[in-house]
Amino acid sequence: MKFNLEAKDIHSKARAGTVTTDHGDIQTPIFMPVGTAGTVKSINQQQLENDINAQIILGNTYHLYLRPGLDIIEKGGGLHKFIGWERPILTDSGGYQVYSLSKVRKIKEEGVTFRSHIDGSKHLFTPEYAMDIQRTIGADIIMAFDECTPYPCDYKYAANSINMTHRWLKRCCNRFDTTEPKYGFNQTLFPIVQGSVYKDLRMKSAEFIASMDREGNAIGGLSVGEPAEEMYGMTEVVCNILPEEKPRYLMGVGTPINILENIALGVDMFDCVMPTRNARNGMLFTKNGIINIGNKKWADDFSPIEADSDLIADKVYSKAYLRHLMHSKEMLGAQIATLHNLHFYLWLVKTAREKIISGEFYAWKNKMVTILGNKL
Amino acid sequence: MKFNLEAKDIHSKARAGTVTTDHGDIQTPIFMPVGTAGTVKSINQQQLENDINAQIILGNTYHLYLRPGLDIIEKGGGLHKFIGWERPILTDSGGYQVYSLSKVRKIKEEGVTFRSHIDGSKHLFTPEYAMDIQRTIGADIIMAFDECTPYPCDYKYAANSINMTHRWLKRCCNRFDTTEPKYGFNQTLFPIVQGSVYKDLRMKSAEFIASMDREGNAIGGLSVGEPAEEMYGMTEVVCNILPEEKPRYLMGVGTPINILENIALGVDMFDCVMPTRNARNGMLFTKNGIINIGNKKWADDFSPIEADSDLIADKVYSKAYLRHLMHSKEMLGAQIATLHNLHFYLWLVKTAREKIISGEFYAWKNKMVTILGNKL
Ligand SMILES: [Zn+2]
Ligand SMILES: [Zn+2]
Numbered sequence: 001m002k003f004n005l006e007a008k009d010i011h012s013k014a015r016a017g018t019v020t021t022d023h024g025d026i027q028t029p030i031f032m033p034v035g036t037a038g039t040v041k042s043i044n045q046q047q048l049e050n051d052i053n054a055q056i057i058l059g060n061t062y063h064l065y066l067r068p069g070l071d072i073i074e075k076g077g078g079l080h081k082f083i084g085w086e087r088p089i090l091t092d093s094g095g096y097q098v099y100s101l102s103k104v105r106k107i108k109e110e111g112v113t114f115r116s117h118i119d120g121s122k123h124l125f126t127p128e129y130a131m132d133i134q135r136t137i138g139a140d141i142i143m144a145f146d147e148c149t150p151y152p153c154d155y156k157y158a159a160n161s162i163n164m165t166h167r168w169l170k171r172c173c174n175r176f177d178t179t180e181p182k183y184g185f186n187q188t189l190f191p192i193v194q195g196s197v198y199k200d201l202r203m204k205s206a207e208f209i210a211s212m213d214r215e216g217n218a219i220g221g222l223s224v225g226e227p228a229e230e231m232y233g234m235t236e237v238v239c240n241i242l243p244e245e246k247p248r249y250l251m252g253v254g255t256p257i258n259i260l261e262n263i264a265l266g267v268d269m270f271d272c273v274m275p276t277r278n279a280r281n282g283m284l285f286t287k288n289g290i291i292n293i294g295n296k297k298w299a300d301d302f303s304p305i306e307a308d309s310d311l312i313a314d315k316v317y318s319k320a321y322l323r324h325l326m327h328s329k330e331m332l333g334a335q336i337a338t339l340h341n342l343h344f345y346l347w348l349v350k351t352a353r354e355k356i357i358s359g360e361f362y363a364w365k366n367k368m369v370t371i372l373g374n375k376l
Numbered sequence: 377m378k379f380n381l382e383a384k385d386i387h388s389k390a391r392a393g394t395v396t397t398d399h400g401d402i403q404t405p406i407f408m409p410v411g412t413a414g415t416v417k418s419i420n421q422q423q424l425e426n427d428i429n430a431q432i433i434l435g436n437t438y439h440l441y442l443r444p445g446l447d448i449i450e451k452g453g454g455l456h457k458f459i460g461w462e463r464p465i466l467t468d469s470g471g472y473q474v475y476s477l478s479k480v481r482k483i484k485e486e487g488v489t490f491r492s493h494i495d496g497s498k499h500l501f502t503p504e505y506a507m508d509i510q511r512t513i514g515a516d517i518i519m520a521f522d523e524c525t526p527y528p529c530d531y532k533y534a535a536n537s538i539n540m541t542h543r544w545l546k547r548c549c550n551r552f553d554t555t556e557p558k559y560g561f562n563q564t565l566f567p568i569v570q571g572s573v574y575k576d577l578r579m580k581s582a583e584f585i586a587s588m589d590r591e592g593n594a595i596g597g598l599s600v601g602e603p604a605e606e607m608y609g610m611t612e613v614v615c616n617i618l619p620e621e622k623p624r625y626l627m628g629v630g631t632p633i634n635i636l637e638n639i640a641l642g643v644d645m646f647d648c649v650m651p652t653r654n655a656r657n658g659m660l661f662t663k664n665g666i667i668n669i670g671n672k673k674w675a676d677d678f679s680p681i682e683a684d685s686d687l688i689a690d691k692v693y694s695k696a697y698l699r700h701l702m703h704s705k706e707m708l709g710a711q712i713a714t715l716h717n718l719h720f721y722l723w724l725v726k727t728a729r730e731k732i733i734s735g736e737f738y739a740w741k742n743k744m745v746t747i748l749g750n751k752l
Binding site for chain 2: 037038039041042043044045046067068071072075076077081082083084299300302312313316317318320321324325327328330331332334335336
């Protein structure tokens with residue numbers, strides 16, 4: 001993997017760059033649609049590529065490991081081939097879902113034992129095994145196995161936790177560096193800064209993460225319930241420490257406003273289930289604010305979902321039709337709303353990139369954050 | 377509406393023709409995907425037009441009347457505009473769903489009272505109102521309000537029922553002929569032959585229906601549980617009576633084999649929920665037989681769903697991937713399977729048409745019906 005830093009905003013820490021992988025380039029800042037179980041829910045890979053122009057998608061190790069399972073993915077030639085997607089893929093380490101989805105789980109120095117939320121079967125993820133699994137899934141960018149602390153989290157727990165996360169990271173790196181990719185293309189490992197909402201812990205963690213000198217770095221454990229200002233505070237502290245010449249990935253963030261504010265703080269990569277999950281609940285993000293399509297006011301609004309969009313679905317389907325589909329629980333409703341929201345998120349980061357390059361980012365960002373939260 | 381009969385098979389009653397509507401031509405024999413509530417479940421209108429090349433779709437009056445309701449459809453400029461579909465649409469009369477979905481319903485000479493399966497509200501459909509509703513929905517081809525008898529049905533009931541269906545038809549024609557289309561394009565009314573599985577009743581009904589001299593004719597009340605041979609027997613009797621120069625629409629039929637056999641008997645138009653509903657349950661229809669994608673045997677079959685298809689989804693997605701999606705209840709599974717099945721059904725009728733024109737239909741049909749039922 002390579003990262004080429006192409007432009008820096010003079011009024012903020014925002015940057016524009018290009019990540020190069022064996023599956024192609026990613027122009028940053030970028031948003032990565034979440035394809036949990038090998039599918040971005042409710043849309044297909046042609047739509048992702050042609051309608052949305054997604055440059056990279058994310059897969060969830062926890063879900064893929066449980067279903068279809070590593071044997072199927074490996075026999076199928078890795079995740080790209082298995083799902084029919086030839087652009088870059090990033091996988092998380094599985095840790096986050098273990099903590100959030102599995103009912104019975106035990107964190108020890110060795111790793112985490114948990115029970116499948118599907119069939120209750122017992123499993124153990126260790127830092128080493130998380131590397132092996134991600135080698136087998138075959139993502140271009142794989143993530144370190146860490147502990148993602150919840151919010152709120154007391155200081156002592158958070159302090160101990162980053163120490164374990166750092167010890168786990170060494171084990172991840174050892175395993176990763178002594179194993180080979182399985183499918184003929186390169187993979188790279190991103191470590192993850194933790195430290196809850198404690199500035200000193202975040203600094204300590206960021207320094208350790210930076211010292212590992214991997215090709216890119218991530219910030220985890222944010223957007224887990226803390227106020228947005230605390231999130232921005234942590235991002236700022238961490239971005240000041242993480243090296244400028246490597247991409248920075250803020251995990252699981254966020255609203256359109258969160259994304260713009262974090263771009264301004266120096267973040268390059270984002271993922272979040274919000275555009276896809278909220279789409280399925282009828283919440284549309286637009287340039288002018290948020291539409292809850294279930295509201296009665298849209299029932300007879302026959303205007304296009306977004307008239308000045310270059311997404312076909314935005315132009316040929318009306319708000320009233322989309323509301324009808326959602327109201328009738330028709331799958332096409334989820335499909336259209338998902339296309340719309342992902343298209344909007346990718347428009348947002350693409351425009352941010354253009355504005356960074358043209359030097360207009362800061363003013364544009366400040367204008368947009370006053371609009372994007374409006375309820376239409 | 378016009379119908380141009382272009383070719384007749386010499387070894388069977390099969391025909392090829394073109395139905396011309398104000399929304400474009402329909403080349404027959406044709407299969408019409410069912411778009412119950414203004415959407416063909418799980419796929420979008422661009423996929424219907426570009427991937428499937430559907431020439432006409434069907435809407436269900438019962439569903440559309442209840443949700444979004446006539447006021448919304450009319451304010452939206454009719455169903456075509458409301459759903460963003462510019463090719464022909466056919467609507468049923470609502471009768472069939474009233475009989476099958478509504479728990480409380482009462483059939484009287486005046487019409488049918490029923491309760492909505494959604495909110496329990498009480499409604500009355502009369503022949504006249506069924507015409508008014510379909511004028512408002514704005515389909516190109518609208519259907520007479522009839523009684524669709526269940527199977528089995530005793531002779532006396534069936535005999536009385538066709539008499540009422542015929543009296544209702546006169547009321548439908550009167551109302552239709554004294555009202556105007558609402559959206560600037562022409563609509564046409566197809567009457568429906570009933571008579572259960574009784575040859576003499578079917579003949580009597582077909583003669584009456586033919587005597588009404590509408591632009592096309594339909595056969596209803598089949599594929600409701602009777603053996604296939606009884607269905608074919610009824611279709612044969614009725615097609616011998618219905619005029620040759622008008623299209624014949626066999627409602628709610630059926631399997632790929634049913635469709636080929638009925639084409640051989642002189643049917644031009646079909647609709648059925650089978651390709652779409654069964655897709656959502658993981659049943660795929662192919663040129664070589666039926667695939668139940670849920671079977672364990674497909675778990676590690678990484679071959680394309682159908683390698684020699686011109687549908688993108690058939691080529692880029694494997695059986696193993698589709699099985700994984702279905703198994704994980706991911707919406708993309710329903711989308712891919714629906715695309716596949718509708719594409720197959722439209723391939724089937726398109727090929728039938730080509731074979732009729734080239735004079736090879738009968739031999740091809742006989743070969744295909746021995747293959748299409750195979751379980752792969
Ligand atoms: Zn999120
Ligand atoms: Zn059917």
